[in-house]
Amino acid sequence: MANTYTLIASNTLSSSASSVTFSSIAATYTDLIIKASARCSTTDHGVNVSFNGAATYDRINIYGNGSSAGSDVVADLLVYGGMNNSSYTANTFSNFEMYAPNYTSSSYKSMSIDTTTENNATANNFTAMVAGLRSVTSAITSITLTPETGSFVQYSTFYLYGIKNS
Amino acid sequence: MTTAIEINCTTGEITERELTADELAQREADAKAYADQQAADDKAAADKVAAREAVYAKLGLTADEIAALAD
Numbered sequence: 001m002a003n004t005y006t007l008i009a010s011n012t013l014s015s016s017a018s019s020v021t022f023s024s025i026a027a028t029y030t031d032l033i034i035k036a037s038a039r040c041s042t043t044d045h046g047v048n049v050s051f052n053g054a055a056t057y058d059r060i061n062i063y064g065n066g067s068s069a070g071s072d073v074v075a076d077l078l079v080y081g082g083m084n085n086s087s088y089t090a091n092t093f094s095n096f097e098m099y100a101p102n103y104t105s106s107s108y109k110s111m112s113i114d115t116t117t118e119n120n121a122t123a124n125n126f127t128a129m130v131a132g133l134r135s136v137t138s139a140i141t142s143i144t145l146t147p148e149t150g151s152f153v154q155y156s157t158f159y160l161y162g163i164k165n166s
Numbered sequence: 167m168t169t170a171i172e173i174n175c176t177t178g179e180i181t182e183r184e185l186t187a188d189e190l191a192q193r194e195a196d197a198k199a200y201a202d203q204q205a206a207d208d209k210a211a212a213d214k215v216a217a218r219e220a221v222y223a224k225l226g227l228t229a230d231e232i233a234a235l236a237d
Contacts, residue, residue, distance in 0.1 A: 009175045017171040018185060018193075024176040046200045072207055146193065148200045151169075160175065 004164040005033075011158050016041060016151040021144040022160045027104040029162030034143065036096040037157045039084040042150030045117070045126065046081050049098060050144040051109055051134050058135075063128035082115035082128040083147065089120035093156065104139040 006029070009022055025032070038047070062071040063081060084094040096115040103109060113130040145158065168185040185193070222232050 009173045009178065011171060011173050011180060013171065015169070017169050017182070019170045019189075021170065021172040022175055023172050024174045026176060044197075044200070046204075048196055068211065070207055070211055072203065072210075074203060146196070148197050149193075158173075160173075 004166065006162045006164070008032075008160045008162050010160065013152055013154050013156045016153050017156075018151045019144055019146040020152060020156075020158050021142055022158075023142040025103075025141050025143070025160070026162075027139050027141075028164075029104075030102065030165040031163040032100040032103050032140065032143070033161040033163060034096070034098045034100075034145070035159045035161070036145065037093040038096060038145075038147075039088070039093045039153045039156055040147045040150050041086060041153050042147070043085050043087050044148045044150065045083045045085045045094075046148035047083050047096070048144070048146040048148065049111070049113070049132070050146070051100075051136055051140045052138065052142055053144065054134060054136055059130055059132040061128060061130045063126065065126045066123070082117055082126050084117050084119070087124060088117060092118040092120065094118060100140060100143075106137045109134045109136055109140060 008025065008029075011020065013020075022034070040047075058074065060071070060073050061081075063069065082094060083096070084092055094115060094117045096113065098111055098113045100109060100111045111130075111132045111134070113132065114128070115130075116127040117125050119125050143160070145152075168190065169182050170185055170189070172181045172183070174180070222235075227235075
């Protein structure tokens with residue numbers, strides 16, 4: 001791993017939680033990365049990603065589940081799909097990574113997300129790539145992940161990394 | 167469960183608290199928007215299939231011929 005890749009904070013849930021927020025993020029890096037291994041308590045698999053508490057952004061999403069694929073372009077939604085939910089094999093978790101470049105700039109904030117579910121079955125798998133833009137011009141100081149319904153289950157893990165360009 | 171986890175990246179402190187009424191309302195609004203989008207995606211996919219099948223019907227293809235095209 002490059003020495004410019006630094007773990008800022010992490011958390012493994014000791015019990016279920018309806019949201020996870022990384023707050024007071026210092027402006028000492030160039031980019032931010034969140035890596036998560038998560039599972040939802042309900043049958044939904046959407047997750048909200050919010051910067052600085054703001055609720056909306058634009059996104060482009062492409063996705064597939066092994067039998068069909070699709071895409072959508074959505075304004076004012078902040079959701080990506082692809083988290084393991086209660087219909088998946090017990091004790092399995094989805095993988096998720098979000099990259100937010102240039103998070104301290106005065107420009108709108110972009111992000112890219114890749115995510116995939118894990119399931120011990122040939123059906124009911126899901127993967128997605130998401131490009132998002134949040135029309136906020138202040139530096140990102142907090143990021144909140146929220147399941148669409150229900151909670152992140154116990155043992156879901158969340159890691160925030162900072163990337164420096166030198 | 168309505169517990170929110172906050173990890174302060176400066177101090178390392180981790181706090182748990184109950185969601186506020188505003189946060190709960192936002193959650194419900196987000197869930198509805200997501201469900202609406204999922205329904206729109208499903209309808210778009212179904213419409214696409216229906217349109218394709220309509221073309222096949224106009225062409226007079228058999229089920230086996232349609233399956234051969236899909237492979």
